[in-house]
Amino acid sequence: MLVYLVKVKVKEDRIEEFKEATVRNHRATVREPGNYRFDVLQSQEDPTSFTLYEVYKSEDAVQAHKETEHYLEWRETVAEMMARPREGIKHEVIAPREKAQW
Amino acid sequence: MLVYLVKVKVKEDRIEEFKEATVRNHRATVREPGNYRFDVLQSQEDPTSFTLYEVYKSEDAVQAHKETEHYLEWRETVAEMMARPREGIKHEVIAPREKAQW
Numbered sequence: 507m508l509v510y511l512v513k514v515k516v517k518e519d520r521i522e523e524f525k526e527a528t529v530r531n532h533r534a535t536v537r538e539p540g541n542y543r544f545d546v547l548q549s550q551e552d553p554t555s556f557t558l559y560e561v562y563k564s565e566d567a568v569q570a571h572k573e574t575e576h577y578l579e580w581r582e583t584v585a586e587m588m589a590r591p592r593e594g595i596k597h598e599v600i601a602p603r604e605k606a607q608w
Numbered sequence: 609m610l611v612y613l614v615k616v617k618v619k620e621d622r623i624e625e626f627k628e629a630t631v632r633n634h635r636a637t638v639r640e641p642g643n644y645r646f647d648v649l650q651s652q653e654d655p656t657s658f659t660l661y662e663v664y665k666s667e668d669a670v671q672a673h674k675e676t677e678h679y680l681e682w683r684e685t686v687a688e689m690m691a692r693p694r695e696g697i698k699h700e701v702i703a704p705r706e707k708a709q710w
Binding site for chain 1: 610611613627630631634635638646647648649650651652653658659661697698699700701702703704709
């Protein structure tokens, strides 16, 4: 199991479009067999700062995600909405370890 | 509903103690009625960097958490394990919005 914390800084005038495209990606990603969560969050103090909380069963599941049509469409759609390149940091899960908790 | 993303930088020689104390806090926090998640993550590229992914029903639930014995004990226990003050950023949830997904 692994977690990607992806930080995205969006241009001020593209916030709503970014949300729409990312919610679409969320809906399709959570149906992937190797995905456990795909939460979309917006900072309260800076509405142009978003975090994607992506949890996958394995590295293979991450790879499978990156080959889906919905991911590739999202990546292309949001590219010009970002104020700078997004930054993804991979994490180990310390807790909870039980599959049923995800 | 709101999400706290809390970043913690731990002293290199206190990593294991920090994990133990934080897993104890996790176990008690997820039993609070207003808590939806309390995930403990460790960065793969920098094992001294941790993220707590804390999801609460409301601001009242956050306040209730801060008054629990397990939170107060955790805060005191880990204070000297941190290399710098922790940083918590509050987020709105864009997706998923359904309670059943948390």
